[in-house]
Amino acid sequence: MEIIEKALHDGLTTLSEFQSKQILSVYGIPVTTEVAIDSIEALDVAIERIGYPLVLKGCSAQIAHKTEKGLIALDIRTREEAEAACQAMIAKMDDPTAQVLVQEMIKGQRELVVGMTRDPQFGPCVMFGLGGIFTEILRDVAFRVAPLTRYDAMELMQDIKGKKILEAVRGMAAVDREVLADILIAVGRIGLENESIQEIDINPLKIRGNQPVAVDALVVLQPKA
Amino acid sequence: MLASSLNLDRLFNPSNLAMIGASAQAGKWGNIILINILKANFKGRVFPVNPKESSILGFPCFASIGDIPEPIDVALITTPAERVSALVDECGRKQVPFLVIVTSGFSEVSQDGMQLEAEIVAKARHYGIRLVGPNTMGLFGATASLHALMPMLMPLQGTVSMFSQSGNVGVQMMDYGQKEGVGFQKFVSSGNEGDLTCVDYLEYFARDEATRVVLGYIEGIDDGARFLKSAQAVAGRKPIIVMKGGRTGVGSRAAASHTGSMAGPIAINRGAFKQAGVVEVLSSLELIDCAKAFANYPIPKGNRVGIVTRGGGWGVITADACEEAGLIVPPLPADLIREIDQLLPDYWNRGNPIDLVATIRDDPMPTCLRLLAEWDGIDAIIALGAGFQSFNYQFSEAVQEPEELVSAIAFMTELFRRRGESPDTVLEGIAALVRSTGKPIISVSIGSDYAHRHYMERYHVVSFPTPERAVRVLKHMCEYDDFTGKIGGTLENQQSGECHGDH
Secondary structure, three states: OHHHHHHHHOOOOEOOHHHHHHHHHHOOOOEOOEEEEOOHHHHHHHHHHHOOOEEEEEEOOOOOOOOOOOOEEEEEOOHHHHHHHHHHHHHHOOOOOOEEEEEEOOOOOOEEEEEEEEEOOOEEEEEEEEOOOHHHHHOOEEEEEOOOOHHHHHHHHOOOOOHHHHOOOOOOOOOOHHHHHHHHHHHHHHHHHOOOEEEEEEEEEEEEOOEEEEOOEEEEEOOOO | OOOOOOOOHHHHOOOEEEEEOOOOOOOOHHHHHHHHHHHOOOOOEEEEEOOOOOEEOOEEOEOOHHHOOOOOOEEEEOOOHHHHHHHHHHHHHOOOOEEEEOOOOOOOOOHHHHHHHHHHHHHHHHHOOEEEOOOOOEEEEOOOOEEEEOOOOOOOEEEEEEEEOOHHHHHHHHHHHHHHOOOEEEEEEOOOOOOOOHHHHHHHHHHOOOOOEEEEEEOOOOOHHHHHHHHHHHHOOOOEEEEEOOOOOOOOOOOOOHHHHHOOHHHHHHHHHHHHOOEEEOOHHHHHHHHHHHHHOOOOOOOEEEEEEOOHHHHHHHHHHHHHOOOEOOOOOHHHHHHHHOOOOOOOOOOOOEEOOOOOOOOOHHHHHHHHHHOOOOOEEEEEOOOOOOOOOOOOOOOOOOHHHHHHHHHHHHHHHHHHHOOOHHHHHHHHHHHHHOOOEEEEOOOOOOHHHHHHHHHOOOEEOOHHHHHHHHHHHHHHHHHHHHHOOHHHHHHOOOOOOOO
């Protein structure tokens, strides 16, 4: 894929959130609607396209942990808020290629994680588990080796302690497991079909209504030897 | 289709075996292994090879393998490492199909050893010889009564076959098996896996009709994809039970992503094993416990457990263990309670677990077990206190008086001795119920060290000394049933390579 080739050529080991999601999209994984802008001038067009409420994120291939660096502004509802947040982010990122991502705000209380990593014995493996801050705190995740069959994907969802999160709980709809299975299978395929992708994080994969949407993503590249 | 159709029949069941490095000197491996083979009454013929001897242990000795007048199926080598390479040439000229290289000092010790091993493997491939090891503790084959093993042990014969990436773990399993009444069909210590790997053995055991259950001790698999594919193709038909060593090793590399940092050897292997329907156990004893149940009992068709106990507390902890393991202990229906009312005192608990309230006269256990097994609301039973055989009924010899007490003790001792000798009707009943209902009934009994082997061999009843061990085994059986049940028709699809999951 062109994005990957270019990043490798530029000596990068990760793709930005925007680029990472473009790769997910190619494989049919639902991602947030978003526009990447280079300057304040482009903000109005982006806002018109996305609509309020929206999220702004500093977007740079060199920055993997946006939350810790104050590069995420949530639930923006006015032009003034948007401009102030956008300017603050541009000032914080010391990267001439950095952009600001104008992103739809996904409502939903449930956050999952889906990922891919390469195991020396089994090759590309797909991870599924509880997302957001719980990924690191609870480490409630499970793996399957790619390629995943639909059966494997369904079993993987049942393989975490917090599997009830997928059911109809506290007034929320049961998650569409078919779509989730498609995502798990697709992430495995990305690993199998792209040697230079070393790891993938989709975290959080939020549940809007009953549909999963990739809200943040990170693709880690393996530089060619 | 399995990836290979390598036939290892002659390796595990050879007619003629050469022992290169056979020795008359006690304490040398070339002596110990030869004695192990001979004392087990190997059905084939053994040809010791040693240029310095004319006869060893009463068998004529040959100066080189080329001097043996018969064709050789397996040559077992115990000579020092530096002599092995030349011996491979001799075996090649003799057209020996299999070499078992016990000798150590290869890739497991040094860079030079690694080169030497590569050279030997390359030579063997040139001659079309397949290698076990090097650095193997040997192999066992029940059909030929082949005990080509380093340690002095006599595994029981049975239907379980095992590959082990650690010789001593494997040998320990056969020793446990002896105590638990678990018989082996084939065993191989895979050593450094210079040529034949655990996946080759897995595929062979999968095809081997005499093997009912495959056991494995695994530390690392070079070709994970092939292992998965082979295991997947087999697991639905024949249980594969594996223990993975090296679970706690920290991740091998620093990861840039959350996914990478979560991907330790435990998590990935666990996922891969589940995907392939491989039963993963976490302790060595559990490996033998599972082998015993899977090899001798039907797989339950669900996870609902009935519990019959001779004591309340025993039932309580068993029910707890079941619930914690995700097994269901369902309440009894009214009609079943009415039937059991006929057998037990008025005050019985009328629930599951069924507490027999320590009634031993007119033992209600066999009928209770039958009523429970025939009820379609449960899939398996745990019978606590089923076996009385081999019960340790011992009295202190220090009790010398009064005379009446001494004679009462003597009477009880005799009673238990007779009971131990007469057939155990409860266990006989269990075996018959397992056959007629197809439901596993696991016994939990107190008794001497060999009680459970005795229950297995004499009554064909799977029995453990603690409820927790029984429950753990049942849990694994239920998970396996879940896998075979769900995988059903899709197994064929997986094997035909239609793996992308597009629908």
